Amino acid sequence: GAVVSQHPSWVICKSGTSVKIECRSLDFQATTMFWYRQFPKQSLMLMATSNEGSKATYEQGVEKDKFLINHASLTLSTLTVTSAHPEDSSFYICSAREGRAFGPLHFGNGTRLTVT
Amino acid sequence: SQQGEEDPQALSIQEGENATMNCSYKTSINNLQWYRQNSGRGLVHLILIRSNEREKHSGRLRVTLDTSKKSSSLLITASRAADTASYFCATDARQGAQKLVFGQGTRLTINP
Numbered sequence: 195g196a197v198v199s200q201h202p203s204w205v206i207c208k209s210g211t212s213v214k215i216e217c218r219s220l221d222f223q224a225t226t227m228f229w230y231r232q233f234p235k236q237s238l239m240l241m242a243t244s245n246e247g248s249k250a251t252y253e254q255g256v257e258k259d260k261f262l263i264n265h266a267s268l269t270l271s272t273l274t275v276t277s278a279h280p281e282d283s284s285f286y287i288c289s290a291r292e293g294r295a296f297g298p299l300h301f302g303n304g305t306r307l308t309v310t
Numbered sequence: 311s312q313q314g315e316e317d318p319q320a321l322s323i324q325e326g327e328n329a330t331m332n333c334s335y336k337t338s339i340n341n342l343q344w345y346r347q348n349s350g351r352g353l354v355h356l357i358l359i360r361s362n363e364r365e366k367h368s369g370r371l372r373v374t375l376d377t378s379k380k381s382s383s384l385l386i387t388a389s390r391a392a393d394t395a396s397y398f399c400a401t402d403a404r405q406g407a408q409k410l411v412f413g414q415g416t417r418l419t420i421n422p
Contacts, residue, residue: 238353287352287353296408299343301353304350
């Protein structure tokens with residue numbers, strides 16, 4: 195149980211275009227989802243917290259107009275990287291929490307974004 | 311800034327040996343969690359230890375928590391090649407949002 199599906203697993207796009215990444219909780223309802231970014235051999239950097247039906251809460255330094263997050267249902271959150279640039283190339287990972295507020299997170303398998 | 315700091319950054323041992331990783335954090339917490347990440351994949355939750363617990367076991371995993379020193383350790387006994395991965399500790403701040411902040415991680419390599 196508690197499976198999180200993230201799609202696509204990898205994407206290559208041209209500079210200036212936008213890319214949408216989907217994160218779905220398959221067998222549970224996720225009122226809160228988190229989006230992380232990870233550079234090679236580094237830790238996860240929290241980008242934003244996404245709550246169903248409300249605006250996402252962005253971490254300091256993360257541009258909300260560039261990284262658009264939508265959490266329209268209890269099972270789906272999307273991250274759109276707008277006007278992508280090569281420096282946005284990274285590994286993006288979503289996660290969702292099932293149940294109690296401070297319980298474990300269930301992670302998607304990540305999306306490798308390469309901007310050319 | 312990252313809440314957790316882990317050491318060592320990298321650890322390479324022989325199969326069958328035990329592996330110990332340490333994590334330190336800065337603020338008061340509700341709980342501390344350990345996750346594993348295989349290369350290029352998402353993270354998998356391993357174990358959660360509450361702030362009022364001192365030790366917890368799950369199979370070959372043993373986690374300790376010392377809130378007075380703000381530190382935790384993860385011990386993997388009788389390591390296997392399949393244990394090769396990066397291991398991260400994660401903490402949530404006792405106050406405020408329910409977000410998890412991850413440490414820098416330990417890259418563990420088990421040599422056959």
